Amino acid sequence: MDALEEENLALSFSASDAEFDAVVGYLEDIIMDDEFQLLQRNVMDKYYREFEDTEENKLTYTPIFNEYISLVEKYIEEQLLERIPGFSTAAFTTTLQHHKDEVAGDIFDMLLTFTDFLAFKEMFVDYRAEKEGRGLDLSSGLVVTSLCKSSTILASQNNLRH
Numbered sequence: 001m002d003a004l005e006e007e008n009l010a011l012s013f014s015a016s017d018a019e020f021d022a023v024v025g026y027l028e029d030i031i032m033d034d035e036f037q038l039l040q041r042n043v044m045d046k047y048y049r050e051f052e053d054t055e056e057n058k059l060t061y062t063p064i065f066n067e068y069i070s071l072v073e074k075y076i077e078e079q080l081l082e083r084i085p086g087f088s089t090a091a092f093t094t095t096l097q098h099h100k101d102e103v104a105g106d107i108f109d110m111l112l113t114f115t116d117f118l119a120f121k122e123m124f125v126d127y128r129a130e131k132e133g134r135g136l137d138l139s140s141g142l143v144v145t146s147l148c149k150s151s152t153i154l155a156s157q158n159n160l161r162h
Contacts, residue, residue, distance in 0.1 A: 051124035
C-alpha cells in the first residue's frame with residue numbers, strides 16, 4: 001500500500017468515526033430529551049406490574065417488548081432522520097458492533113433494550129422495584145469522615161477567635 005492509499009484509508013476511517021460520534025451525540029440528546037423520557041415512562045408505567053424478578057419469562061412479555069421496540073425505536077429513528085438526512089439504522093447497527101466499547105454505558109444500555117430481551121426485562125424489573133420502593137438504598141452504607149483530626153480543627157477554630 002502506498003502513502004496515498006494509506007492516507008485515503010485513514011481519512012475514510014476518520015470520516016466514519018466522525019459520523020459515528022455524531023450519531024452517538026444525537027442519541028444522547030434524544031434520550032435525555034423530555035419528550036423521549038415521557039414516551040419511555042408512559043410505556044413503563046403501563047406495563048411494569050407485569051414484570052417479575054424471576055428466571056421465567058412470561059408469554060405476556062413478548063407483545064410488550066414488541067410494542068416498546070415499535071414506539072421507542074420508531075421515535076429515535078425519526079429524530080435521527082430529522083438531524084441526519086439519509087440516516088440508516090442498519091448501517092449504524094453494523095458500525096455500533098465495531099465501536100461498542102466506545103459508547104457511553106447509558107446509551108449502550110438503552111440501545112441494548114431494543115435487541116436484548118433480557119436487558120429489556122431487567123429495565124422493567126428495576127423500574128418496578130423503584131416504583132414499589134424496593135430500589136437500591138445506599139444511604140445506610142455511606143459514612144462521611146473528616147480527613148482532619150478533630151483536635152486540629154479545634155485548634156484552628158481557637159486561632160480564628162484570637
